[in-house]
Amino acid sequence: MQTPSVGTGASVGLAGRYATALYEVADESRGLDQVVEQAAALARLIDESPPLRTLLADPTLDTKQSRDAVLAVLREQGFEAILQHFVGVIAANRRLPTLRAMLRAFAALVAARRGIIIAEVSSAHTLTDLQRTQLRARLTEAGYGRVDIHEQVDADLLGGLVVRVGARLYDSSVRSRLTRLNNAMKGAA
Template structure:
């Protein structure tokens, strides 16, 4: 079984438990904390993957790092993953859980590419407009600065892309002009 499938199985199991206990949001917040620690501490993943580090040491590291910060459900899932030698799948597992939780809550994430940072008001307007288009209640905006766009914006929601950038319009115009000269 591939690593992605294994990570998905852990995520689905925790998601079902969280949904049953009505703590989707709390578990999601705990997992975002864990994700931030893993992303900011590259050595943590290296230690969990290293074959010469004993399992007991890995378990102690996870307990010392997260026991007071996350729920018992999240801690136990992390410990199971470490004991099963799946510590390298923590980030994919968290991403899949978040995807499942957002879907259950009617939430999606949009990556909005712009030349300059969007104001909170602009983010809210984009969220309101595009949430209706993709059929979700809430759209979380992740603003990414891309100077190559020249102007306008490009929005990616899942596998959908809405491209209203000036760069795209210029590319389209160029293709039209080149095709007309043949």
């Protein structure tokens, strides 16, 4: 995943260029907050809808078919014109398989420009409100002021957390502890 450079606010890669374009159009139209909210809703819709993910990735559909189908979904779900136009351009350019990555890059760009740090958290189970509060407090203690936590459940971790903040990775998962123990035992044999 390519994300915007926090230092300059500039985006890199294909997803970053599209994210920057969406940001600029939304900002110029004075509808940035609404587009941010709707882009997050579209990202959730993609994550929660296997048929939509299949549609986005289907190489057998021609450009017009895929564009019409995706735009019909957006209209049915009540998405505003800016996001519909953005997705229409993506479809016309045959980039629908990368739409989710573009929305991720857009969220990262918005966060960077607002001074918010994204913490990607993987856990074996959904975090409780208390765990979220404690995690946010620990991240604040570690020097991360405004933090937005993006959660993901990964049952393979067995327990614990994996937290990625920018280039830093904090891994306290049971899986990694077992791997380290296994490697240490092999070294001792």
